[in-house]
Amino acid sequence: MKGLEKIIICRCEEVDLEEIRQTVSQYGSSARETKLRTRAGMGYCGGRICRPMLDAILKKIMGDKPQDQIPLKIQPPVRPVTLARLGDGLHHDD
Amino acid sequence: MVKEIHAEVAIIGGGIVGCAIAYYLSKAGLDCVLIEKGDIAGGTSSRCDGNITIVDKDPGFDSMMSMASQKLMAELVQELDRPFEYRALGSILVCDNEVEMEAAKKWVEIQNNAGLKFKLLDRSDIRQESPYFADDIPGGLECETDSLINPYLFCYALIEKAEQYGLKVYTGAEVTFVSQNTDFIIETTEGTFTAEKVVNAAGVWAPFIGQMLNIEIPIKPRKGHIMVGARQKPVMMRNVMEFGYLMNKFQRERIADPETLKHGVALVFEPTENQNFLLGSSRQFVGFDAQVDINVIKTMARRALRFFPQLHDFTIIRTYTGFRPWTEDHLPIVSAVEEVPGFYIAAGHEGDGISLAAITGKLIEELITEKEPTIPIEPLRYDRFKKKTGTCFN
Numbered sequence: 468m469k470g471l472e473k474i475i476i477c478r479c480e481e482v483d484l485e486e487i488r489q490t491v492s493q494y495g496s497s498a499r500e501t502k503l504r505t506r507a508g509m510g511y512c513g514g515r516i517c518r519p520m521l522d523a524i525l526k527k528i529m530g531d532k533p534q535d536q537i538p539l540k541i542q543p544p545v546r547p548v549t550l551a552r553l554g555d556g557l558h559h560d561d
Numbered sequence: 562m563v564k565e566i567h568a569e570v571a572i573i574g575g576g577i578v579g580c581a582i583a584y585y586l587s588k589a590g591l592d593c594v595l596i597e598k599g600d601i602a603g604g605t606s607s608r609c610d611g612n613i614t615i616v617d618k619d620p621g622f623d624s625m626m627s628m629a630s631q632k633l634m635a636e637l638v639q640e641l642d643r644p645f646e647y648r649a650l651g652s653i654l655v656c657d658n659e660v661e662m663e664a665a666k667k668w669v670e671i672q673n674n675a676g677l678k679f680k681l682l683d684r685s686d687i688r689q690e691s692p693y694f695a696d697d698i699p700g701g702l703e704c705e706t707d708s709l710i711n712p713y714l715f716c717y718a719l720i721e722k723a724e725q726y727g728l729k730v731y732t733g734a735e736v737t738f739v740s741q742n743t744d745f746i747i748e749t750t751e752g753t754f755t756a757e758k759v760v761n762a763a764g765v766w767a768p769f770i771g772q773m774l775n776i777e778i779p780i781k782p783r784k785g786h787i788m789v790g791a792r793q794k795p796v797m798m799r800n801v802m803e804f805g806y807l808m809n810k811f812q813r814e815r816i817a818d819p820e821t822l823k824h825g826v827a828l829v830f831e832p833t834e835n836q837n838f839l840l841g842s843s844r845q846f847v848g849f850d851a852q853v854d855i856n857v858i859k860t861m862a863r864r865a866l867r868f869f870p871q872l873h874d875f876t877i878i879r880t881y882t883g884f885r886p887w888t889e890d891h892l893p894i895v896s897a898v899e900e901v902p903g904f905y906i907a908a909g910h911e912g913d914g915i916s917l918a919a920i921t922g923k924l925i926e927e928l929i930t931e932k933e934p935t936i937p938i939e940p941l942r943y944d945r946f947k948k949k950t951g952t953c954f955n
Contacts (some may be wrong), residue, residue: 553862
């Protein structure tokens with residue numbers, strides 16, 4: 468995958484392939500640790516854009532280590548929701 | 562699979578407390594292994610916020626222990642190679658009503674008398690902190706020495722440095738049995754370890770390790786929810802809690818609506834270094850049920866809007882829960898166990914694990930190497946629970 472190292476994987480947090488690879492090789496980190504160290508998948512979209520790619524990359528790099536949680540977990544509310552909507556169930560401009 | 566690894570000290574639990582213990586013991590020259598069932602900081606220590614606070618500690622031993630930890634944190638910023646988003650900006654506590662304001666005045670007085678840097682804030686001080694605050698907040702208080710960190714980055718930094726001192730780390734190694742012959746024998750899913758001493762730093766899971774040696778540890782999981790808000794515009798730089806948080810934590814009487822009281826909800830606002838912010842908090846006894854409860858989240862959102870109405874159009878991108886290791890008297894257990902010589906407990910920090918990890922690590926190092934402890938450890942003894950009830954935790 469030469470030449471692809473600078474390709475952005477997580478757009479929200481601007482993490483490229485190289486950073487993910489380097490993190491895994493430097494720390495021997497698990498999928499979850501790699502996510503926490505690079506912030507890939509932790510941005511505004513909640514990983515909806517990059518998660519499938521991230522899972523595929525991590526799976527490829529790591530093989531089948533038993534403690535790795537691939538695919539990475541999805542946390543509610545899945546899509547961004549305003550605080551007002553959570554608080555009173557309304558859109559703030561309703 | 563590892564076979565029969567031997568060490569002077571085996572630390573069970575790779576959360577913030579276990580990592581701090583591993584760091585101080587390895588630095589002192591002891592040959593240590595850290596045994597963790599999942600990942601480093603994979604449990605409570607990555608499902609929490611990152612306060613190193615005195616503002617929410619009872620004046621006296623509680624606040625003294627926190628202050629000792631804050632001093633160590635300031636040293637660790639220099640000692641560790643990796644940054645962990647340490648920000649020493651102080652923190653503030655806001656009041657909901659005049660009754661809390663009166664209590665806050667007393668709180669400041671008591672803390673000042675104890676030599677701590679607390680200051681009372683009035684309505685205009687609060688408004689100057691952030692334009693996002695509600696106009697009707699009567700005031701609050703400030704603790705100058707409080708700071709923020711990223712807890713999992715802190716764990717990684719401790720481990721990295723400890724490994725340079727010789728620490729061996731085994732993750733994905735769940736302890737299945739512990740017994741004592743002359744040495745301790747620790748059986749795990751990744752093989753068997755032997756050690757002269759064992760430190761149980763398993764947090765909410767510490768009672769399970771205790772049971773293996775017939776030691777009852779009175780720690781219960783108290784569930785907490787946190788929401789992550791997305792960066793939009795800067796809200797403020799410092800950590801905010803509401804005065805009611807103290808009342809929740811210490812299980813004292815508090816004026817609030819029934820839902821807020823039912824779920825143990827109190828505002829915590831914590832800016833993170835990547836410019837998102839965390840909103841807490843809740844406290845519930847529901848066993849080990851980790852599922853996010855939407856009713857609790859809604860109550861937390863309403864509570865956040867009470868203090869920050871101008872955040873109404875800010876978006877929440879993530880919610881999560883963690884289990885705080887609760888003890889009856891809200892102090893951790895940092896202690897040797899008389900019944901099993903060589904067995905130590907460092908657990909039960911509830912919501913103070915981040916604040917107290919450094920001092921806990923230091924105290925365990927001092928216990929094991931038989932040095933004079935940095936602070937008196939009598940209030941943290943394991944046998945205090947037995948003394949109180951006269952029986953063994955019935």
